[in-house]
Amino acid sequence: MNYFLHILIVCEIYIILALAMNLLAGYSGLLSLAQAAYYGIGAYVSALLLTQAGLSFSLSLLGAICFNLIISFPIIWFASSLRDLYFAIATLAWQIIVSAILYNWQAVTNGPFGIMGIPKPGFGGFVFDSLPSFASFSSLVTLSVLLFFIGLHRTPLSRCFLGVRDDQLAMMSFGKKPSYFKSWAILISSGVSAIAGGLFAVYFSYIDPSSFTLDESILIICMVLVGGLGAIRGSVAGALFYVLLPEVLRFIHIPDSIAANVRMMIYAVLLILVVMYRPYGFFGKYTFE
Amino acid sequence: MILKVLNVGKSFNGLIVLEDVSFELETGTITSLFGENGSGKTTLFHIISGFLPPSRGKIYFKGESIYDKPATEIDKLGIGRTWQFPRVFKNLSVLDNLLLASKKHPGEHVLNYLVNPFKIWQEEKKRKEKAVRISYDVGLSDKLEEAAGRLSFGQQKLLSIGMLLINEAELLLLDEPFAGLNVIMVDAISKLLLQLKEEGKTILMIEHDRKKAKAISDKVLYLTKGIIREDVGVA
Ligand SMILES: Nc1ncnc2c1ncn2[C@@H]1O[C@H](COP(=O)(O)OP(=O)(O)OP(=O)(O)O)[C@@H](O)[C@H]1O
Ligand SMILES: [Mg+2]
Numbered sequence: 001m002n003y004f005l006h007i008l009i010v011c012e013i014y015i016i017l018a019l020a021m022n023l024l025a026g027y028s029g030l031l032s033l034a035q036a037a038y039y040g041i042g043a044y045v046s047a048l049l050l051t052q053a054g055l056s057f058s059l060s061l062l063g064a065i066c067f068n069l070i071i072s073f074p075i076i077w078f079a080s081s082l083r084d085l086y087f088a089i090a091t092l093a094w095q096i097i098v099s100a101i102l103y104n105w106q107a108v109t110n111g112p113f114g115i116m117g118i119p120k121p122g123f124g125g126f127v128f129d130s131l132p133s134f135a136s137f138s139s140l141v142t143l144s145v146l147l148f149f150i151g152l153h154r155t156p157l158s159r160c161f162l163g164v165r166d167d168q169l170a171m172m173s174f175g176k177k178p179s180y181f182k183s184w185a186i187l188i189s190s191g192v193s194a195i196a197g198g199l200f201a202v203y204f205s206y207i208d209p210s211s212f213t214l215d216e217s218i219l220i221i222c223m224v225l226v227g228g229l230g231a232i233r234g235s236v237a238g239a240l241f242y243v244l245l246p247e248v249l250r251f252i253h254i255p256d257s258i259a260a261n262v263r264m265m266i267y268a269v270l271l272i273l274v275v276m277y278r279p280y281g282f283f284g285k286y287t288f289e
Numbered sequence: 290m291i292l293k294v295l296n297v298g299k300s301f302n303g304l305i306v307l308e309d310v311s312f313e314l315e316t317g318t319i320t321s322l323f324g325e326n327g328s329g330k331t332t333l334f335h336i337i338s339g340f341l342p343p344s345r346g347k348i349y350f351k352g353e354s355i356y357d358k359p360a361t362e363i364d365k366l367g368i369g370r371t372w373q374f375p376r377v378f379k380n381l382s383v384l385d386n387l388l389l390a391s392k393k394h395p396g397e398h399v400l401n402y403l404v405n406p407f408k409i410w411q412e413e414k415k416r417k418e419k420a421v422r423i424s425y426d427v428g429l430s431d432k433l434e435e436a437a438g439r440l441s442f443g444q445q446k447l448l449s450i451g452m453l454l455i456n457e458a459e460l461l462l463l464d465e466p467f468a469g470l471n472v473i474m475v476d477a478i479s480k481l482l483l484q485l486k487e488e489g490k491t492i493l494m495i496e497h498d499r500k501k502a503k504a505i506s507d508k509v510l511y512l513t514k515g516i517i518r519e520d521v522g523v524a
Contacts (some may be wrong), residue, residue, distance in 0.1 A: 170377070
């Protein structure tokens with residue numbers, strides 16, 4: 001039972017991350033490789049506010065979201081001045097810089113040793129410290145995020161994100177500034193990633209920089225690509241797929257010494273297969289050209 | 290007079306495309322712009338609509354200087370354009386394409402969702418109704434849910450004209466609206482353009498089908514060797 005609850009919580013964290021990524025890559029055509037950076041910054045800021053400033057979880061999370069919004073400016077800047085591949089490369093560089101900061105700014109992040117003893121969230125005296133209670137809590141958070149994106153999907157705003165993705169010149173010829181919509185997509189996406197980071201921090205009670213590297217960014221992109229760009233259920237399916245797959249592989253009994261590598265290879269092969277035979281992913285509505 | 294183009298020149302690193310272009314458009318008229326392939330007609334549209342800066346010269350729209358305004362501003366002032374190769378939002382439905390072209394939708398500003406979400410839905414409903422009406426005008430009413438990228442070339446042209454209509458442009462710049470359309474559709478579009486003229490819209494269109502274009506034009510402009518020559522009263 002505990003095993004399944006654990007998997008559920010991990011799935012939920014990735015569902016949030018994939019949904020946030022989908023708003024960028026799937027809706028707005030922005031293939032950002034820095035999602036893990038915002039996931040990580042969100043986790044660190046919440047963890048620091050919880051452990052150092054002694055704030056409640058909701059206030060810490062709010063702080064992390066605000067911090068992520070502010071620190072989104074490099075991505076917004078890249079998006080307004082660079083296109084497609086150049087944007088992806090710039091975000092890749094930014095991801096590497098953030099990783100390096102998390103590893104090396106010892107005074108704040110405690111470097112590779114990470115931050116320990118992050119307290120569990122609570123509500124009016126009740127602390128979600130048992131696994132079932134935490135799972136309910138994280139499900140509630142995930143459900144809210146999911147509903148937020150479903151709601152967003154129905155707005156005229158989301159139509160503009162899609163318009164920017166399809167044809168920026170046409171958007172301009174109808175009086176709409178592409179950079180305005182890209183900026184908002186980026187802000188929403190980094191804000192939501194902070195929620196995933198906060199959940200991760202309080203669930204594991206411990207964070208270190210190794211969870212927020214470029215590999216993680218690529219994993220999140222794979223989830224969205226395999227699930228299908230631009231489709232909310234695609235992001236959910238992609239996250240479930242990538243979290244559950246290794247659990248399934250576990251039953252095949254690959255020796256521990258090579259398990260990690262085999263897993264990465266299987267990820268890669270699956271991604272190649274999907275790109276070749278199902279360019280729209282499971283549920284996608286759009287594919288990069 | 291709605292548009293005044295004065296001594297506009299454009300060269301691309303040494304290649305002079307527009308030498309000295311001057312002309313005026315009267316409100317509520319249809320004007321055709323003829324010229325050989327590569328004579329710079331599309332370039333002139335890019336300049337008027339703000340997608341390319343002129344190398345020199347001035348442009349006035351309703352008395353206001355616009356030659357240095359960005360494309361988004363020029364659309365807001367009331368100049369709409371189509372593209373020689375239609376630019377539609379390929380992965381979006383015809384309905385969404387039309388809605389995206391409509392102007393000043395409160396739902397396109399994030400803060401309005403906090404201030405007045407109710408107004409957004411009201412507007413959305415109104416605009417949907419209008420989009421459906423316009424889809425009848427351009428013969429796409431049975432394609433509303435179809436992805437624009439799956440429409441034929443001709444249908445995409447029709448859609449882009451529909452998008453200008455919902456955009457409520459006062460001056461429509463049409464880049465070869467008839468090319469690739471069958472006779473029936475050309476006649477339908479001609480009728481639609483005449484009707485728009487009755488409503489007070491001004492139209493400047495690039496066309497290679499001179500006969501069809503002259504049939505509805507009040508004035509014809511010829512662009513040769515970077516200079517505009519004018520014929521009045523052809524209709
Ligand atoms: N961005 C650019 N850079 C360099 N040269 C350009 C550019 N845009 C257009 N030209 C050149 O300007 C000339 C005019 O092009 P334009 O597209 O305006 O012609 P056109 O009159 O619309 O022709 P057509 O009837 O074939 O559509 C061409 O020789 C073209 O090669
Ligand atoms: Mg042309």
